[in-house]
Amino acid sequence: MVAVFGADQGNGEAAVRWEADDAVTHLYQEHYRALVRLGTLLLRDVGAAEEIVQDSFVAMHGSWGRLRDPEKALAYLRQCVVNRSRSVLRRRVVADKHMPTPGPDEPSAEYGALARLDNQRVMACLRRLPTRQREALVLRYYGDLSEAAIAAAMKVSKGAVKSHTSRGMAAMRKMLEQEQST
Amino acid sequence: MNDHPQSPGPDLEALLSTTLRAEAEQVETDPAALALIRRRIAVAKPATSFRRGFSRPALAGGMLAAVVALGTVVGINVASNDRAQDVVADPPATALAADASRNAESATGPNDTMAAKVAPAEGTAPMVDTPQEAATQDPGAMSRLKMAPQTPVHKIPLDDGRSPYVAITAPDSGSIVEKTVELKGLARAFEANVIIEVSQNGKVVKKDFATASAGAPDKGEWTKTLSLAPGDYKIEAYEESMKGDGTKLSSDTIWITVAAAPDASNPTSEAPAGPLAPAVDPAATPPDAAR
Numbered sequence: 001m002v003a004v005f006g007a008d009q010g011n012g013e014a015a016v017r018w019e020a021d022d023a024v025t026h027l028y029q030e031h032y033r034a035l036v037r038l039g040t041l042l043l044r045d046v047g048a049a050e051e052i053v054q055d056s057f058v059a060m061h062g063s064w065g066r067l068r069d070p071e072k073a074l075a076y077l078r079q080c081v082v083n084r085s086r087s088v089l090r091r092r093v094v095a096d097k098h099m100p101t102p103g104p105d106e107p108s109a110e111y112g113a114l115a116r117l118d119n120q121r122v123m124a125c126l127r128r129l130p131t132r133q134r135e136a137l138v139l140r141y142y143g144d145l146s147e148a149a150i151a152a153a154m155k156v157s158k159g160a161v162k163s164h165t166s167r168g169m170a171a172m173r174k175m176l177e178q179e180q181s182t
Numbered sequence: 183m184n185d186h187p188q189s190p191g192p193d194l195e196a197l198l199s200t201t202l203r204a205e206a207e208q209v210e211t212d213p214a215a216l217a218l219i220r221r222r223i224a225v226a227k228p229a230t231s232f233r234r235g236f237s238r239p240a241l242a243g244g245m246l247a248a249v250v251a252l253g254t255v256v257g258i259n260v261a262s263n264d265r266a267q268d269v270v271a272d273p274p275a276t277a278l279a280a281d282a283s284r285n286a287e288s289a290t291g292p293n294d295t296m297a298a299k300v301a302p303a304e305g306t307a308p309m310v311d312t313p314q315e316a317a318t319q320d321p322g323a324m325s326r327l328k329m330a331p332q333t334p335v336h337k338i339p340l341d342d343g344r345s346p347y348v349a350i351t352a353p354d355s356g357s358i359v360e361k362t363v364e365l366k367g368l369a370r371a372f373e374a375n376v377i378i379e380v381s382q383n384g385k386v387v388k389k390d391f392a393t394a395s396a397g398a399p400d401k402g403e404w405t406k407t408l409s410l411a412p413g414d415y416k417i418e419a420y421e422e423s424m425k426g427d428g429t430k431l432s433s434d435t436i437w438i439t440v441a442a443a444p445d446a447s448n449p450t451s452e453a454p455a456g457p458l459a460p461a462v463d464p465a466a467t468p469p470d471a472a473r
Contacts, residue, residue, distance in 0.1 A: 021223075024219060024220070024223070025216070028215070028216050028219065032211060032215060033209075033211050034206075036209060036211045037206035037209045038206075040205075040209045041205060041206060046209055046210075049209075050212055050215060053215075054215060054218055054219050054222065057219045057223075058219060058222045058226055061223045062223075062226060119201045119204055119205060122198060122201040123201060123205060137198065141195065141198045142199070142202035142203065169194065169195070172194060172198070176194070
C-alpha cells in the first residue's frame with residue numbers, strides 16, 4: 001500500500017514538474033546569460049549576479065504553477081533579479097562603509113584605449129547614481145525594455161520610471177561634464 | 183546645458199547603451215549553471231510538494247496520529263517502568279516516540295490497536311535481560327520491528343527516480359539491535375557517497391560514510407557495519423552538497439536502541455554472553471545513564 005501510494009504521488013508530481021522543468025530549460029537557454037549580465041551591471045559582481053539569477057530560476061520553478069507562461073515567467077525572473085540585487089546592495093552598504101570595494105573586472109584588451117576610458121568613465125558615473133536611477137537606466141539602455149516592462153521589473157509606476165530615467169540621465173550628464181571640465 | 187561644446191549631450195543615450203553592452207559582453211556565465219539550478223530545484227522540491235492540496239489532510243492526519251501515539255507510548259512507558267528498573271526511562275520513550283511519528287501515517291487502526299501493538303513490544307526490553315529469555319530468544323527476532331511485527335510499516339522516503347535520494351532500509355526504526363549493527367540502504371548520490379551520522383542525546387558520536395553500488399543518476403545499494411555501545415541512537419544517512427556548506431540534499435533517519443549486553447550494563451545479571459556480546463568499541467562508549 002505504501003508502494004502504491006508512492007508511485008501514485010510520483011506520477012502525479014512528474015506531470016506537473018515536467019512542464020516547470022521544461023520552462024526552466026528554455027528560459028535558461030534563452031535568457032540566463034542576459035539576466036546574469038543585467039545583475040552584473042546592477043551589482044558589478046559576476047559571482048553574486050549568477051547566484052541571484054540561479055536563485056530566481058529556482059523560485060520561478062517553484063511558482064511555475066502560477067505563471068504558466070514564458071512571458072510572465074521572464075518578467076518574473078527579471079523582477080526577481082532586480083529585487084534581489086537591491087537586497088544585495090542594501091546588505092553591501094555596511095561593508096562598503098568599512099572597506100573599499102574592489103574595482104570592476106578589467107576590461108579585455110580588445111577594446112581601444114579610448115573607448116575603454118569612455119566606458120570606464122560612464123560606468124563609474126553609473127555606479128554613483130542612486131539604486132533606482134541606475135536600475136532604470138540599465139533596464140532601459142541594456143535591457144531595451146519598454147517603460148511598462150521596466151515598471152514591472154522595478155515594481156514602481158510608469159511615471160516613477162520616467163522620473164528615475166530622466167533624473168539619472170541628468171545626473172550622469174552633470175557628472176561627465178564636471179569630469180571633463182576638471 | 184546641452185549646448186556645451188564638450189558635453190556628451192544628446193548622444194549620452196547612445197554612449198550609455200554601447201557602454202552597457204560592452205560591459206555586459208565581458209560577463210561570461212558559468213556553463214554548469216543549469217545543472218546547479220536543477221540540483222537546487224530538486225532540493226527545494228520536498229518543501230513545495232507539501233503545498234499540494236491532497237497531501238495536506240494526510241499530513242494533518244499523520245500529525246494527529248503521531249500525537250496520539252506519543253501519548254499512548256509515554257503512558258505505557260510510565261506503567262512498565264517499575265517492572266523494568268534497569269531500563270532508563272527516557273531513551274526508549276524517545277526512540278519509540280520518534281519511531282511512532284515516523285510510522286504514524288500508516289497506523290490506521292484505532293487507539294487501542296495501537297496500544298496492543300506497542301505493549302508487548304515494550305515488554306521485550308526488560309525481558310531480554312533475563313537469562314532464560316536471552317537463551318530461548320531467536321537472536322534474529324531482536325532486530326525485528328518493535329511495532330506491528332506482522333506488517334512492515336517501516337516507511338522509507340519516497341523516490342521520484344530523479345532527485346538525490348538516500349534511504350535506510352534496515353534495521354527498522356525503533357528496533358532493538360545488537361552492538362554490531364549492519365545498516366542497509368539505497369542511495370542516488372553524487373559519486374555514490376553516503377554519509378552516516380550516529381548521534382546520541384543530540385551529540386554526534388560517530389560520523390562515517392558508505393559507498394553505494396552505483397552513483398547518481400543511478401540508484402545503488404549500500405551497507406555499513408557499525409559497532410555501537412548500548413544505548414539509544416539516532417542514525418542519519420544523507421548526501422552532502424558538493425558546495426561544502428554542509429547542506430543535506432537527501433536524508434533518512436532511524437532511531438534504534440542498541441541492546442545492553444547483560445554483563446556490561448547490568449553487572450548483577452548472569453546472562454550468557456552468547457550472540458549478544460560482540461567486541462565493544464571502547465571509543466564509542468558514552469555513559470548510558472547520562473540523564
